[in-house]
Amino acid sequence: MKKTLLISFVALATCSAAMAQVKEDFKPASTNQGGKEYPMVNSERIIRAQVTAPDATRVQFDISGVKYDLTKDENGVWTGETAPQDEGFHYYQIWVDGAATPDPNSLYYYGAGRWGSGIDIPAHDEDFYALKNVPHGDVREVYYYSQTNDAMRHCYIYTPASYDTDLNKRYPVLYLQHGGGESEHGWPQQGKTGLIMDNLIAAGLAEEFIIVMDNGSWARPRPAEGAAPQGNGQRRPGLPSGWADGFMNTLVNDIIPMVDARYRTIADREHRAMAGLSMGAMQTKAITMAKPEVFSKLGLFSGGTISVEEADNAPGFREAYDLVFVSYGSREVEKPRGGIDPGKTTADLKASGMNAHYYVSPETAHEWQTWRRSLYQFAQLLFK
Amino acid sequence: MKKTLLISFVALATCSAAMAQVKEDFKPASTNQGGKEYPMVNSERIIRAQVTAPDATRVQFDISGVKYDLTKDENGVWTGETAPQDEGFHYYQIWVDGAATPDPNSLYYYGAGRWGSGIDIPAHDEDFYALKNVPHGDVREVYYYSQTNDAMRHCYIYTPASYDTDLNKRYPVLYLQHGGGESEHGWPQQGKTGLIMDNLIAAGLAEEFIIVMDNGSWARPRPAEGAAPQGNGQRRPGLPSGWADGFMNTLVNDIIPMVDARYRTIADREHRAMAGLSMGAMQTKAITMAKPEVFSKLGLFSGGTISVEEADNAPGFREAYDLVFVSYGSREVEKPRGGIDPGKTTADLKASGMNAHYYVSPETAHEWQTWRRSLYQFAQLLFK
Numbered sequence: 001m002k003k004t005l006l007i008s009f010v011a012l013a014t015c016s017a018a019m020a021q022v023k024e025d026f027k028p029a030s031t032n033q034g035g036k037e038y039p040m041v042n043s044e045r046i047i048r049a050q051v052t053a054p055d056a057t058r059v060q061f062d063i064s065g066v067k068y069d070l071t072k073d074e075n076g077v078w079t080g081e082t083a084p085q086d087e088g089f090h091y092y093q094i095w096v097d098g099a100a101t102p103d104p105n106s107l108y109y110y111g112a113g114r115w116g117s118g119i120d121i122p123a124h125d126e127d128f129y130a131l132k133n134v135p136h137g138d139v140r141e142v143y144y145y146s147q148t149n150d151a152m153r154h155c156y157i158y159t160p161a162s163y164d165t166d167l168n169k170r171y172p173v174l175y176l177q178h179g180g181g182e183s184e185h186g187w188p189q190q191g192k193t194g195l196i197m198d199n200l201i202a203a204g205l206a207e208e209f210i211i212v213m214d215n216g217s218w219a220r221p222r223p224a225e226g227a228a229p230q231g232n233g234q235r236r237p238g239l240p241s242g243w244a245d246g247f248m249n250t251l252v253n254d255i256i257p258m259v260d261a262r263y264r265t266i267a268d269r270e271h272r273a274m275a276g277l278s279m280g281a282m283q284t285k286a287i288t289m290a291k292p293e294v295f296s297k298l299g300l301f302s303g304g305t306i307s308v309e310e311a312d313n314a315p316g317f318r319e320a321y322d323l324v325f326v327s328y329g330s331r332e333v334e335k336p337r338g339g340i341d342p343g344k345t346t347a348d349l350k351a352s353g354m355n356a357h358y359y360v361s362p363e364t365a366h367e368w369q370t371w372r373r374s375l376y377q378f379a380q381l382l383f384k
Numbered sequence: 385m386k387k388t389l390l391i392s393f394v395a396l397a398t399c400s401a402a403m404a405q406v407k408e409d410f411k412p413a414s415t416n417q418g419g420k421e422y423p424m425v426n427s428e429r430i431i432r433a434q435v436t437a438p439d440a441t442r443v444q445f446d447i448s449g450v451k452y453d454l455t456k457d458e459n460g461v462w463t464g465e466t467a468p469q470d471e472g473f474h475y476y477q478i479w480v481d482g483a484a485t486p487d488p489n490s491l492y493y494y495g496a497g498r499w500g501s502g503i504d505i506p507a508h509d510e511d512f513y514a515l516k517n518v519p520h521g522d523v524r525e526v527y528y529y530s531q532t533n534d535a536m537r538h539c540y541i542y543t544p545a546s547y548d549t550d551l552n553k554r555y556p557v558l559y560l561q562h563g564g565g566e567s568e569h570g571w572p573q574q575g576k577t578g579l580i581m582d583n584l585i586a587a588g589l590a591e592e593f594i595i596v597m598d599n600g601s602w603a604r605p606r607p608a609e610g611a612a613p614q615g616n617g618q619r620r621p622g623l624p625s626g627w628a629d630g631f632m633n634t635l636v637n638d639i640i641p642m643v644d645a646r647y648r649t650i651a652d653r654e655h656r657a658m659a660g661l662s663m664g665a666m667q668t669k670a671i672t673m674a675k676p677e678v679f680s681k682l683g684l685f686s687g688g689t690i691s692v693e694e695a696d697n698a699p700g701f702r703e704a705y706d707l708v709f710v711s712y713g714s715r716e717v718e719k720p721r722g723g724i725d726p727g728k729t730t731a732d733l734k735a736s737g738m739n740a741h742y743y744v745s746p747e748t749a750h751e752w753q754t755w756r757r758s759l760y761q762f763a764q765l766l767f768k
Contacts, residue, residue, distance in 0.1 A: 033498060033499050051483060052482070052483060052484075053480070053481055053482050053483030054481075054482035054483075055441065055442065055481040055482035056440075056480070056481040056482060056483060057439065057481075058439065059483075076482060093488075094485070096437070096440070096480045096481060096483045096485065097437055097438075097439040097440040097441075097480060097481050098436070098437050098438035098439035098440060098460060099435060099436060099437030099438075099440060099443075099480045099485075099488075100436075100488060101478070101480065101483075101485040101486065101487075101488050102485065102486045102488060102492075103485075104477075104483075104484060104485050104486060104498065104500065107499060108486075108492045108499060114417060114488065115417050115491060115492060116488065131527065131536050132536075133529045133536060136526070136527040136528065138522075138524035138525060138526055138541070139524065139525040140522035140523065140524045140525075141522065141523040141524075141525075141572075141578070142520070142522055143515065143520040143578075143582075144520065145517045152515050152516075152517060157522075164646050164647060164648075165645075165646065167551050188525075194525070194527075198527075261549075262548050262549065263548060264548075
């Protein structure tokens with residue numbers, strides 16, 4: 001242990017000399033495994049990483065699309081720093097002599113199509129998803145049989161703190177979807193859904209409701225060997241064509257009936273909402289427009305808007321929906337996306353008579369801090 | 385994709401030529417990340433692993449105390465095989481030029497003091513923990529405040545399938561502890577607690593009860609910098625001296641009252657059991673012997689026995705406990721442990737008048753298959 005501390009000190013001193021401008025207020029990331037000092041983050045949101053690889057010739061820290069070379073010391077410990085990162089959660093990985101591996105120091109998260117490393121950069125507003133001594137709901141791991149898929153499926157369900165003690169109460173339900181390359185693990189883990197809701201409810205800022213977090217990309221047949229990858233415009237594996245339709249059938253025919261049978265829901269459309277991020281927002285838009293008899297509120301996080309024309313052309317849409325929420329990270333909307341300004345589109349929808357809300361997460365991109373903040377905003381509007 | 389398949393085929397053909405005796409019926413491990421072909425396991429329980437590391441000079445697959453060298457092909461893909469493994473779950477890691485990393489192909493589990501790779505070797509009796517279309521209980525992630533620790537803590541709680549629909553029913557509770565270097569994640573994940581119970585209950589082989597899986601090593605102050613590691617005879621970091629006492633206070637003063645307040649338990653000692661594996665068994669023994677007013681049944685998996693003398697010398701023990709269950713893996717008891725034969729000790733306890741049961745898991749060691757089987761056996765005796 002003394003040896004490790006000494007090595008760390010030497011590496012740290014070396015770095016400080018080379019980069020005198022970096023603020024030496026690094027702290028271990030909250031996403032580290034217990035007791036692991038590295039990676040660290042300083043108040044400038046610079047990450048300092050460290051990897052032990054005595055026989056390697058090149059070690060890199062790969063985050064936000066950039067690979068940073070680490071520097072080896074005489075003990076085979078590699079250390080280096082990144083450029084300042086955005087606030088919030090980012091996926092990353094380590095490269096050791098051409099092998100892409102998770103960082104053995106970090107906890108692991110599902111995203112970018114794999115279980116791997118993630119790091120949380122402290123945010124000015126992190127209090128809203130902090131673990132506090134308030135009443136906590138449970139996040140339940142749930143297995144159920146899906147007739148649509150003829151398979152057992154897996155989801156997470158948040159029930160508020162009162163659920164297990166106030167047995168006469170029934171609750172509205174939000175169906176909350178992840179993005180492409182992600183899974184049902186995203187919202188409960190890096191999304192911090194349970195903590196966000198517990199804090200909101202404890203502060204009296206949100207109604208109590210159940211949140212169902214299922215997998216929008218599970219229900220796919222494996223492509224035949226040698227078949228061309230199925231395209232949906234995003235060119236990611238794991239996203240079959242027909243993703244919205246396929247998941248809609250699973251959601252409407254299997255998931256919602258299962259949830260209404262197993263949990264004390266208020267099982268009508270007035271008390272049922274759907275939201276999602278990125279691919280999940282596109283699914284939300286497709287499904288809510290096709291099923292006005294099932295839902296009455298919707299949220300699109302970083303994944304599209306609903307125009308006046310779309311609202312007019314979808315049968316029953318205007319009558320069915322009493323809340324439309326659209327959000328983006330500020331870095332996503334600095335330039336109009338394909339000619340569309342989501343703020344203007346949503347303002348037009350509001351002007352046309354719908355209860356439409358638009359939120360922009362400050363200084364974040366297409367990433368989890370945007371979506372944590374989006375849930376925080378959206379949840380305060382729901383079921384009131 | 386075609387290129388990857390070709391590489392795999394070449395690597396496979398090379399291996400086959402070199403090791404003609406290996407049965408070519410390898411299948412991807414159930415513990416792999418979705419869509420990952422390697423590591424694979426064959427019917428001889430040999431693992432074939434593959435790692436892409438084009439610039440590395442040495443890559444090893446490290447499992448069950450042995451490091452196996454992998455062989456590099458012209459595309460920088462390293463492949464190799466292990467000796468036959470025991471049935472069930474094993475932790476492992478990859479070494480790339482001196483860097484110990486998780487295998488990017490596997491799911492990650494907490495054990496051996498870190499989150500890292502694990503692999504499940506198919507077992508002849510794996511049906512008892514298979515995911516089936518039976519009624520499933522929920523495994524809940526639960527946060528609560530502990531006065532003893534003045535901190536928020538985290539556990540998992542299994543509630544049986546009927547819990548959310550039969551609102552008039554109350555349930556007995558089993559407190560189930562992990563081993564040293566493990567955490568509250570062990571039983572719900574690699575332990576397969578939920579699936580084991582769902583299958584048992586569906587088959588009518590076990591009563592319905594709640595299972596609380598908490599962290600027996602959390603409640604420790606960080607050692608002061610430079611302080612000698614605290615010893616408890618096991619010399620693992622993360623196991624402070626006083627682990628049984630410290631956890632006993634947390635369990636009796638914080639966890640049990642929290643569970644009895646938040647869930648529909650039968651809150652008396654007749655309906656409360658404790659069990660654990662390895663360190664958790666030692667905690668179970670220490671705590672149940674000290675607290676006969678709290679528990680009435682106990683299980684020790686791979687972590688000790690209770691002798692006639694111990695039963696006689698612990699005030700109230702004989703009167704309080706109507707079930708003592710002791711188990712080991714067969715490889716643990718091939719030779720007597722420190723002169724103690726746990727089978728004889730338990731038979732003597734039974735002969736002295738206590739309801740004592742002894743179980744030996746066939747051809748397994750100090751590992752999860754032993755503990756899955758132990759839970760399967762123990763659960764059938766509980767609360768009947």
